[in-house]
Amino acid sequence: MKILNKIKSDNESGKVSFISYVTAGDPDIKTTLDIMKSLANNGTDIIELGIPFSDPISDGPTIQKASERSLKKDINISKALNIVKEFRKEFSTPIIIFGYYNPFLRYGINNLMKDIKNVDANGILVVDLPPEESHQIQSSVNKHNLELVYLVAPTSTDYRIQTISNLSNSFIYLVSVTGVTGTRTNIDKNLMPFIKKLKRITKKPICVGFGISSTKHVNELKKKVNGIVIGSAIVKIIEKNLNDKREITKKISNFCKKISRACRI
Structure with a gap:
């Protein structure tokens, strides 16, 4: 269980895991690969690679636009997995x-898990998958020795959290706010009490995302959770530098270094 083990070893070495998100094919395949290498070289512990979708209901405007840019380049699941295959020639992140x-x-659940395994990716997160309907995916994930990450929100009931905890073979992804992804100035005041409640119900590692975008946020959260997920802040750097691909990787490298330093406890 490579993802869980990575979080455990990060925590044992005195840091909270830094998980970075990037959309496959945004702004193009080569740059995505360069960005992933840059993430891995500059302190990212785990990479989330997003598959573009035409109706990304959980994503805010920044990641929606990234999906649109990627779909214009005809990026699909196969092309995204090929990026992982190339990345694996140099990195084990x-x-x-x-x-x-x-x-x-549409791709086929069993085919998908087989292909994810074949390129040596380690897990899957299905944003709009309720735990009640996860049986097919969970059994295929287990069969291929992958990890399935479930989302928990501050609105989740104790029963739902317990159900997810029982099903999950990975970390629990805590959505820090209700609503869509995106950068926010402050952390929701109700988040800390909810983290306490979550820890009473589950012993699984907790990684928090949606709206986490700065070292300030990391410093507030790092002693409370096992991992921090940052997406929109990274994708925003891509969006602002579409005319200069080298600037994208340079700025992402600098951003990741800062976040990674802040992740030390």
Whole structure:
């Protein structure tokens, strides 16, 4: 269980895991690969690679636009997995394939897990998959020795959290706010009490994302959780530098170094 083991070893070495998100094919395949290498070289512990989708209901405007840019380049699941295959020639950083149920279902669940395993990615997160409907994916994930990451929100009931904890063979992804992804100035005041409650219900590692974008946020959270997920802040750097690909990797490298330093406890 490479993702879980990475989080455990990070925590034991005195840091909270830094998980970075990037959309496959944004702004193009080569740059995505360069960005992933840059993430791995500059302190990212785990990479979430997003599969673009035409109706990304959980994503805010920044990641929606990234999906649109990627879809214009005809990026699909196969091309995204090929990026992982290329990345694996140099790096062993754990990778989570992040996406929506519909494209995964069309691809074929068992085929998808087999292909994820074949390129040596390590897990999958299906944003809009309720635990009640996860049986097919969970059994295929288990069969291929992958990890399935579930989302928990501050609105989740104790029963739902317990159900997810029982099903999950990976970390629990805590959505820090209700609503869509995106950068926010402050952490929701209700988040800390909810983290306490979550820890009472589950012993699984907790990684928090949605709206985490700065060293300030990391410093507030790092002693409370096992991992921090940053997506929109990274994708925003891509969006602002579309005309200069080298600037994208340079700025992402600098951003990651800062976040990685802040992740030390």
